[in-house]
Amino acid sequence: MAQYDHIIQNGFVVLPDEVIKTDLAIKDGVIAEIGNKLSGTCKEERDAEGEYIFPGMIDVHVHFNDPGRDSWEGFETGSNMMAAGGGTTYFDMPLNGIPSTVNKTALFEKAAHGKAKSLVDFGLWGGLVPGNVGELKGLAENGVIGFKAFLSDSGNEDFERVDDPTLLEGMKEIASLNKILALHAESAAITDFLTKEKKELGLVTADDYLASRPIIAEVEAVDRALSYAKVTGCSLHFVHISSAAAVEQIEKAKAEGIDVSVETCAHYLLFNHDDLVEKGAVAKCAPPLREKREQEKLIRLLIDGKFDMITSDHSPSPYSMKDPATHHLFDAWGGISGGQFTLLALIELAVQYRIPITKVARLLAGAPASRFDLVSKGKIGVGMDADLAIVSLEESFTVTEDNFFAKHKQSIYMGHTFPCAIKLTMNKGSIVYENGKIIDENRRGKWLKPGKYQMNTP
Numbered sequence: 155m156a157q158y159d160h161i162i163q164n165g166f167v168v169l170p171d172e173v174i175k176t177d178l179a180i181k182d183g184v185i186a187e188i189g190n191k192l193s194g195t196c197k198e199e200r201d202a203e204g205e206y207i208f209p210g211m212i213d214v215h216v217h218f219n220d221p222g223r224d225s226w227e228g229f230e231t232g233s234n235m236m237a238a239g240g241g242t243t244y245f246d247m248p249l250n251g252i253p254s255t256v257n258k259t260a261l262f263e264k265a266a267h268g269k270a271k272s273l274v275d276f277g278l279w280g281g282l283v284p285g286n287v288g289e290l291k292g293l294a295e296n297g298v299i300g301f302k303a304f305l306s307d308s309g310n311e312d313f314e315r316v317d318d319p320t321l322l323e324g325m326k327e328i329a330s331l332n333k334i335l336a337l338h339a340e341s342a343a344i345t346d347f348l349t350k351e352k353k354e355l356g357l358v359t360a361d362d363y364l365a366s367r368p369i370i371a372e373v374e375a376v377d378r379a380l381s382y383a384k385v386t387g388c389s390l391h392f393v394h395i396s397s398a399a400a401v402e403q404i405e406k407a408k409a410e411g412i413d414v415s416v417e418t419c420a421h422y423l424l425f426n427h428d429d430l431v432e433k434g435a436v437a438k439c440a441p442p443l444r445e446k447r448e449q450e451k452l453i454r455l456l457i458d459g460k461f462d463m464i465t466s467d468h469s470p471s472p473y474s475m476k477d478p479a480t481h482h483l484f485d486a487w488g489g490i491s492g493g494q495f496t497l498l499a500l501i502e503l504a505v506q507y508r509i510p511i512t513k514v515a516r517l518l519a520g521a522p523a524s525r526f527d528l529v530s531k532g533k534i535g536v537g538m539d540a541d542l543a544i545v546s547l548e549e550s551f552t553v554t555e556d557n558f559f560a561k562h563k564q565s566i567y568m569g570h571t572f573p574c575a576i577k578l579t580m581n582k583g584s585i586v587y588e589n590g591k592i593i594d595e596n597r598r599g600k601w602l603k604p605g606k607y608q609m610n611t612p
């Protein structure tokens with residue numbers, strides 16, 4: 155008789171192209187068998203009748219700020235939060251920790267922290283900043299997922315935005331390394347100019363903040379980056395795109411054969427500028443939450459399949475950095491805390507707008523895995539890593555301080571009710587979250603390196 159570690163029976167299994175009611179058997183961290191009425195001996199059996207089994211979410215955009223600013227989040231609480239949200243892999247951004255991930259030494263230091271503290275698997279981005287083009291090769295050879303640069307001020311003095319010559323040189327180098335450059339695309343010239351103008355006049359309300367980072371700033375930056383991609387042949391990934399006009403430009407570039415992908419974040423789809431007016435700095439991010447009519451356009455683009463993937467851009471800070479008693483909106487930390495909720499948010503949208511559930515799996519797992527070359531992840535299939543998120547659509551989930559696992563509890567999502575709940579998360583065959591509880595037992599996730607770099611350790 156076959157021997158397995160787990161058998162999960164009767165669930166609606168979300169495969170790349172269809173959802174089927176069937177059983178899964180898991181052994182040694184991988185999916186060993188898919189089929190009806192699987193039998194055999196196993197340590198644990200779960201009846202998933204009525205529940206949906208998604209591939210574990212891969213969030214390519216989080217800021218856990220470890221080492222150096224782990225008081226803002228850190229790998230431990232950050233990875234717990236991912237697990238509670240059905241996340242089995244995340245890619246940590248190269249800024250906000252100390253040091254920034256801009257050379258090999260910093261990469262190894264961060265990886266050591268991640269390996270010691272992360273509950274689930276993770277990848278690491280390297281940074282492109284003025285002066286470090288010579289470091290990119292070493293970063294690529296040692297397993298960064300790709301590179302990240304800011305076209306506008308990053309909000310963090312330790313991570314300088316790229317000037318145009320650095321961007322071109324960096325893109326040329328990244329193209330030769332066969333890697334992807336992720337860009338925060340807002341024009342520094344426009345946002346700096348408007349921010350200065352507003353602040354000098356003492357105009358620091360939510361409406362002023364929105365006006366200081368207009369859609370045209372995103373469009374200009376995307377346009378310039380796409381032009382440079384044509385010059386250098388560099389592959390691009392646009393993070394947190396917030397406007398339909400920018401998506402249209404990216405669509406055009408794709409049609410011309412440019413290798414470019416685009417993400418938006420769950421918060422641009424679920425919330426809008428009214429939330430900034432109402433809730434203040436917990437709803438502050440850059441680019442800003444847009445007006446409701448733009449939010450509606452973004453949802454339409456989601457339905458039409460124009461986004462390649464959806465991320466959280468989880469970028470928390472201690473509440474003191476967002477406190478209206480000490481910081482007006484322009485000076486408050488910009489970043490949304492919500493890494494736990496991307497899968498729930500996408501299922502909410504899927505239910506509301508009748509988006510096929512297979513599309514949710516592609517946006518949150520299939521597409522990130524194939525874009526960033528994680529060959530054993532991203533879909534449910536025999537031989538793939540047993541990374542799973544089991545979700546109930548019969549239960550709802552209301553965010554409270556007790557069930558939000560991030561270090562700081564202030565979030566735009568506080569009090570939000572999703573029409574679904576994560577019941578269990580499994581990373582490489584280990585249950586890491588079940589029925590409201592993190593299951594740690596000292597298991598640690600792996601530092602993932604893409605494609606041909608996978609075998610390169612330390």
Ligand SMILES: NC(=O)NC(NC(N)=O)C(=O)[O-]
Nearest residue numbers: 217308309439440469488489
């Ligand atoms: N320094 C940050 O973490 N910034 C982040 N903040 C946002 N999006 O408001 C980001 O991704 O740009």
Ligand SMILES: [Zn+2]
Nearest residue numbers: 338393394440
């Ligand atoms: Zn950004």
Ligand SMILES: [Zn+2]
Nearest residue numbers: 217247467469
């Ligand atoms: Zn970010």
